Amino acid sequence: MFKITQVSTALGSAIALAGALSALPAHAVSLDWESLAQQGQWTDGQTSGSFLLDSASGLSVDIDILIGEDTSLNSFGGGNLTPSVNSIVNGTQGDDDRSLHIQIDPDRAGTPGDSSFMTFAADFSQAVSGLSFSIFDIDLSNIGTWQDRVVVKGYKDGELVTPTFAALASAASFAVTDAFTLDGTGVGRNDSNDGAVKISFAGMVDSIEIAYGSGPDIAVANPETHGIGIGDFTMTAPETLEVEDVPEPATTAGLLGLSIAALVGRRKRD
Ligand SMILES: [Ca+2]
Ligand SMILES: [Ca+2]
Ligand SMILES: [Ca+2]
Ligand SMILES: [Ca+2]
DSSP states (O other): OOOOOOHHHHHOOOOOOTTEEEEEOOEEEEEEEEHHHHHSOOOOOEEEEEEEETTTTEEEEEEEEEEEEEEOOOOOOTOOOOSSSEEETEEEEETTSSSEEEEESSSSSOOSSSSTOEEEEEEEEEEEEEEEEEEEOOOOOOSSSSSSEEEEEETTTEEEEOOEEEEEEESSSEEEEEETEEOOOOOOOOSSSSOOEEESSSOOOEEEEEEEESOOOOOSSSSOOOEEOOOOEEEOOEEEEETTTTTOHHHHHHHHHHHHHHHHHHHHHH
């Protein structure tokens, strides 16, 4: 006869497979554009996405790219509509380690946060430490028709966190013009790190914003199209408790199903 105690035994066996809890120390995780593109998680022209960065801690990031009314996204150099994961503005990285290319065409030079700028926002599901990433190709037109201006801010619980900037080349094609701002000052050569900067946050952050538009040092009222690349994000995920030797949920369900099917089968034969 099929009894409730037999089901309890089957459930108990499946749960026993779950194993012991253990602590996973703080560990490095990344958001890798090449991987996202290869997995079809970032496609040309995409302006938002949510990505799981670490299954142990459940750390995820929401990315939103907001475009002001007085600017637009476009393509460049035979590439596809941006934001696009490509190798046009990825510094000295190889074609197999692409960046997120953002190419804009503002109608006017303005100020960060106004309608002539775009904003790349990344919101993490929990605060992370040691966040760093590179931005590539911050530079200035040699005929003054466009200028990259990039403003980077971190936040933790709504409080501003100041970034650290480190140029990747000795003769950079940009200058740090205040604690948050990078302006193009010269031409950055293709496939060089002239316009590349490594951005790090010493303190923990739960979100960052990259505002991108035109700088003030140009001779035209309507800037021409210009672009930058955003590199991979690396950070430290917090220490987490994890369960060792856990079967996949589907496996657990399958084991349960098999156990119950076996019991039901036995009942039929009884
Ligand atoms: Ca390249
Ligand atoms: Ca990469
Ligand atoms: Ca324009
Ligand atoms: Ca540029």
